[in-house]
Each structure stands twice: as C-alpha cells, then as structure tokens.
Amino acid sequence: MIRDLPLNAGLFTAGIVAIFLACLLGSTSLSIADVFGGLTATGADEHSVIIWQIRLPRAFAAFITGAALAMSGAALQGLLRNPLAEPGVLGVSAMSVLAATLVLYFGLATASSLILPAAAIFGALLATALLGFAALRTGSVVTLILIGVGISSFSGALMSLLLNFAPNPFSLADMVNWTLGSVANRSLTDLAYSLPFILAGLGLLLASARGLSALTLGEEAAAGLGLNLMHQRILVIVGAGLATGGSIAIAGAIGFVGIITPHVMRPLVGHDPGRILLPSALAGGVLLVAADILIRILPTYAELKLGVVAALIGAPAFVWIAIQKRSGGLP
Amino acid sequence: MTQLSADNLSLNAGQTELFAKVNLSLAPGKLTCLIGPNGAGKSSLLTCLAGLKKPATGTVLLNGQDLTGMSSTERAKQLSYLPQNRQLSWPISVEDAVALGRFAYGGTPARLSEADRTAVDEALDICELNGLRKRATDTLSGGELSRVHFARAFAGKAPLLIADEPLTALDPKHQLRVMRLIQRFTENGGTALVVLHDIALAAQFADVLLWMRFGRLVDEGSPAKTLTEQNMSRVFDVSARIEDGRLISIADA
Numbered sequence: 190m191i192r193d194l195p196l197n198a199g200l201f202t203a204g205i206v207a208i209f210l211a212c213l214l215g216s217t218s219l220s221i222a223d224v225f226g227g228l229t230a231t232g233a234d235e236h237s238v239i240i241w242q243i244r245l246p247r248a249f250a251a252f253i254t255g256a257a258l259a260m261s262g263a264a265l266q267g268l269l270r271n272p273l274a275e276p277g278v279l280g281v282s283a284m285s286v287l288a289a290t291l292v293l294y295f296g297l298a299t300a301s302s303l304i305l306p307a308a309a310i311f312g313a314l315l316a317t318a319l320l321g322f323a324a325l326r327t328g329s330v331v332t333l334i335l336i337g338v339g340i341s342s343f344s345g346a347l348m349s350l351l352l353n354f355a356p357n358p359f360s361l362a363d364m365v366n367w368t369l370g371s372v373a374n375r376s377l378t379d380l381a382y383s384l385p386f387i388l389a390g391l392g393l394l395l396a397s398a399r400g401l402s403a404l405t406l407g408e409e410a411a412a413g414l415g416l417n418l419m420h421q422r423i424l425v426i427v428g429a430g431l432a433t434g435g436s437i438a439i440a441g442a443i444g445f446v447g448i449i450t451p452h453v454m455r456p457l458v459g460h461d462p463g464r465i466l467l468p469s470a471l472a473g474g475v476l477l478v479a480a481d482i483l484i485r486i487l488p489t490y491a492e493l494k495l496g497v498v499a500a501l502i503g504a505p506a507f508v509w510i511a512i513q514k515r516s517g518g519l520p
Numbered sequence: 521m522t523q524l525s526a527d528n529l530s531l532n533a534g535q536t537e538l539f540a541k542v543n544l545s546l547a548p549g550k551l552t553c554l555i556g557p558n559g560a561g562k563s564s565l566l567t568c569l570a571g572l573k574k575p576a577t578g579t580v581l582l583n584g585q586d587l588t589g590m591s592s593t594e595r596a597k598q599l600s601y602l603p604q605n606r607q608l609s610w611p612i613s614v615e616d617a618v619a620l621g622r623f624a625y626g627g628t629p630a631r632l633s634e635a636d637r638t639a640v641d642e643a644l645d646i647c648e649l650n651g652l653r654k655r656a657t658d659t660l661s662g663g664e665l666s667r668v669h670f671a672r673a674f675a676g677k678a679p680l681l682i683a684d685e686p687l688t689a690l691d692p693k694h695q696l697r698v699m700r701l702i703q704r705f706t707e708n709g710g711t712a713l714v715v716l717h718d719i720a721l722a723a724q725f726a727d728v729l730l731w732m733r734f735g736r737l738v739d740e741g742s743p744a745k746t747l748t749e750q751n752m753s754r755v756f757d758v759s760a761r762i763e764d765g766r767l768i769s770i771a772d773a
Contacts, residue, residue, distance in 0.1 A: 413600065
C-alpha cells in the first residue's frame with residue numbers, strides 16, 4: 190500500500206516512541222540512558238531485567254491489544270458497512286471474556302498456559318460465527334448490531350452468574366480483573382501464547398482489504414465486481430475472531446478502541462475501508478500504549494485499569510460518532 | 521461480440537415463483553430494454569443473468585460457457601452489473617469509486633497498475649467526471665452519482681452491461697444523458713441490457729424491447745414492432761395511445 194506509506198511510517202514511528210516512553214515509567218526511576226542501556230543489554234543488569242521483564246512486555250501488550258482490536262473494528266465496520274460495528278459493541282469481546290472466565294472459574298487455566306488464550310479465542314470465534322450466520326439471514330445492519338447487543342447482554346448476564354457463584358473472594362477478584370481489562374504484569378511468555386493467533390487474525394483481515402473496499406458499493410454491486418461474498422465474510426469473521434480473542438487473552442476486555450481508532454483514521458485514507466486497516470492497527474497500538482502511560486501518570490488512589498479508562502473515554506465517543514454519522518444511507 | 525443467452529430460466533423465493541420459462545438471447549452490440557410493471561420479476565431476472573443468483577432451473581450461457589461454472593473474476597471481466605442501489609456506504613472520492621471497477625483485474629483504490637489507471641481515466645472522461653475526480657461521493661447530486669456508477673462499470677472494460685433501473689430519481693435531462701452513455705457504449709460494440717420504467721425513453725433508445733409480466737416474457741422485438749396498444753394493455757394494464765411508434769398518452773384501462 191504505497192499510497193499510505195507516509196501515514197503508516199509516521200504511525201509506526203509514533204508506536205516506537207510511545208513504547209520507548211512507556212519504558213521510562215515505573216516504580217524504579219530510570220533515565221533515558223538507562224532505558225537505552227536496558228533495551229540493548231549494554232547497561233546495568235537490573236535495568237535489563239526491569240525493561241525486558243516488566244516494562245517492555247506491558248508496553249508490547251498494550252500495543253498488540255490496541256492493534257488487534259482496532260483492526261478488527263475497522264474490518265467489521267467495512268464488512269457491515271457501518272461505523273458503529275466493533276468487537277465490543279457486537280458482543281465478541283463479552284463472549285470471549287465469558288469463555289476465559291469460565292476457564293478461570295473451573296480452575297482449568299492452571300493446567301496449561303495455552304488454555305486461557307484458546308478459550309478466549311473460542312469465545313470470540315463463537316460470537317463472530319453467530320454474527321456471520323445472522324448476517325446471512327438478515328440484510329439489515331441495524332438488526333445485526335442489535336443481535337450483537339443481545340450477545341453482549343447475554344454474555345454479561347452469564348458473567349454475573351459466574352461472579353455470583355464465585356467460590357471465594359480470590360477467584361472473584363481474579364474474574365473481575367478480566368472484565369476490567371489491564372496490561373499490567375504481563376510476561377513475554379504470556380504474549381508469546383497469544384501472538385501467533387493475533388498475527389494470523391491480522392493477516393486474514395489484511396487479505397480481506399480489497400474486498401472491503403469493493404463492499405463500499407454494497408453487497409450486490411461488490412459481487413458483480415467479482416467479489417466472492419461468502420469467502421469475504423469468512424475472512425473477516427475468522428480474522429476478527431482470532432485477533433480479538435487473542436487480544437482478550439492478553440488484556441481482558443478493553444472496549445471502544447475498535448471504534449474510535451478507525452473513526453479518527455478514516456478521513457486520512459479517503460474513507461476507504463480497505464486502506465484503513467493497517468493505519469488503524471498502528472494507531473490503535475499507539476492509543477493503548479499512550480492510555481496505559483496516562484493511567485500510570487494520573488495520581489489516583491489505586492492504579493486505574495486500562496479497560497475502565499478506555500470505556501470512560503470510549504462510550505461518550507461512541508455516542509458522538511453515532512450522532513455525527515455521515516453517509517447515512519444505510520437502513 | 522459477446523453473447524448472453526438464457527434457456528428455460530426460472531427462480532423461486534420460497535413458494536413464490538419470481539419468474540419462469542424465460543428464454544432469451546441478447547442481440548450483440550445492441551441495447552435491449554426490459555420493461556414491465558413493478559413486481560414482474562425484472563430485477564430477479566437481472567440478478568440471474570448477471571450470475572449473482574443461481575436459477576432454480578435453466579442455464580445462462582455467456583459466450584457459450586455456463587455462467588454458474590465461471591469464477592466470479594472471470595465473469596466480472598465479461599459482464600458488469602449496476603444494481604438499483606446507488607448509495608455508497610462510505611464517502612470515498614469519485615476516482616476511488618471508479619477505480620473499484622478494476623477489482624476483477626486486481627486493482628483497488630489503494631493500488632492501481634498502469635492499465636488500471638488508464639481505464640479509470642478513460643471512464644472518467646467518457647462520463648464527464650474529470651472535474652469531479654476528487655469530490656467525495658456523498659456530496660454529489662443524483663445525476664452525478666449515477667454517472668459515477670456508469671464510470672466504474674465502464675472502467676472494468678466488460679463488453680456486456682446489465683443495469684437495473686439506472687434512471688430512477690433522475691430529471692429528464694440527466695435521464696437523456698445516461699441513455700446517451702449507454703447508447704455510446706453499444707455503438708462501440710458493447711451489449712447492454714437495461715431495465716427501464718420510462719416506456720417513451722425505452723422506445724426512443726432501445727434496439728430491442730423485452731416485455732415482461734407476471735414472471736414471463738410475453739413479447740420481444742424492436743420498438744416499432746412491439747410498442748403497441750395491445751402490449752401496453754396486457755403488460756401494464758393501461759390504455760395507451762400510440763402514434764407513429766411513439767407513446768402519446770396513457771390512461772386507466
């Protein structure tokens with residue numbers, strides 16, 4: 190995508206700067222030189238440990254989560270041709286969190302490190318598949334979003350039921366943490382289990398970019414252009430399921446990144462739903478790293494959870510986007 | 521010359537028959553207008569002929585090849601289809617919308633080859649959209665938007681064009697303008713099948729009229745031969761006055 194090279198290069202640089210800034214923050218104060226030394230393992234050993242074991246994994250976790258959610262949101266918006274579609278709004282995140290929490294509730298997560306990511310991804314894929322089937326039956330995007338709201342509410346209700354039956358305060362706290370969403374205390378190993386799924390998901394979504402552009406003309410015209418609609422739906426649904434599920438395995442539920450980031454990027458790529466994917470991913474990563482820096486700078490009594498802050502900013506933005514919606518031709 | 525023919529075509533939606541026993545062969549290099557009342561099955565027939573829906577019975581042959589057996593890209597290179605819906609989901613620019621016409625050749629607004637670019641420029645030229653290249657499609661008038669859709673169809677260079685009610689919501693001047701675009705396309709060797717509701721315009725521009733009613737083709741031929749008071753009465757259920765092959769007025773039957 191040569192056309193968007195300057196934009197993507199700029200966002201990529203911003204990502205590196207943001208991750209570096211995130212490495213400066215923490216309970217031990219490190220100078221810029223210390224961070225450089227830690228990163229390149231040329232400085233003091235404890236600096237290397239702090240950077241590579243604590244700060245860098247946290248910054249990476251934030252970036253990867255933001256990238257996965259933002260690109261999933263952008264792709265779902267392109268497929269459903271509605272700027273309000275997003276993993277959180279469509280119930281994909283809720284279902285994924287529910288599946289992850291179930292695994293925690295039954296104590297299965299201790300058996301293997303792969304079980305939690307697998308459960309989160311299974312939940313996300315289940316929700317996207319449900320939406321995919323619904324999309325085949327109904328032509329109305331509004332109906333589809335309402336189905337997503339239904340999936341979200343039902344998963345939320347089951348979550349409450351699980352919390353209700355939590356055997357002890359510790360497991361309750363464990364499960365609640367999932368629903369709040371955070372990237373604190375993640376190790377590179379935690380990331381390594383989810384990363385392959387996320388990368389596979391993002392790859393599938395990028396492969397769907399051309400088709401998303403064509404869908405601007407509507408499904409009938411896009412099919413006339415030579416797009417295989419079924420193939421396109423499967424690419425986006427599986428791609429968004431893998432990426433969202435993988436991100437939730439890392440960070441729990443973090444809402445609205447998938448809706449705000451594409452909204453900001455859209456005018457920069459000429460409103461093209463295919464070109465928007467990569468810039469959205471990069472910007473989503475930057476956004477979450479920046480938000481994670483912000484919650485650590487804010488002098489609050491207890492450290493704020495990333496998901497809480499995302500929702501506090503994101504929900505009003507969602508309403509604002511809904512009111513602003515340009516190109517209002519869709520049913 | 522591109523050949524499109526249908527043999528014993530039928531399609532149902534559940535228990536309802538949309539159309540049946542349709543046999544037709546489009547005259548190559550000619551403009552064929554499909555006319556008939558609302559609910560006659562015209563749009564459903566077009567989607568089958570365009571290869572977007574599989575017919576319940578019968579086959580559609582495109583240059584002697586069964587349409588259902590062709591890959592979607594292969595089909596799109598031969599046949600461009602303009603559905604009734606003209607609304608774009610995102611306010612992309614005019615030139616990006618036209619560039620989507622290069623989809624079957626691997627082109628997208630993000631990446632166009634030399635050939636893609638030339639085709640897009642030509643299409644913009646033909647449809648007189650050069651001054652509007654950078655405009656967002658949601659700021660266009662209905663007439664401009666319909667020209668954008670024709671431009672994206674022409675950009676694909678397909679020799680066969682199928683358009684569903686391209687004149688809806690256009691003023692008389694823009695209706696003429698669009699009909700001239702289609703006429704020019706057929707004069708340059710293209711084959712066109714267009715659903716029209718304006719009988720007078722259809723009679724004025726079409727080489728062949730297809731008359732459809734209750735899911736059946738009931739007559740077929742040149743306007744001079746088939747635009748008759750009898751056809752107007754049995755197909756549209758109106759009493760028409762026709763003089764010198766021109767529709768003068770209509771009234772309730």
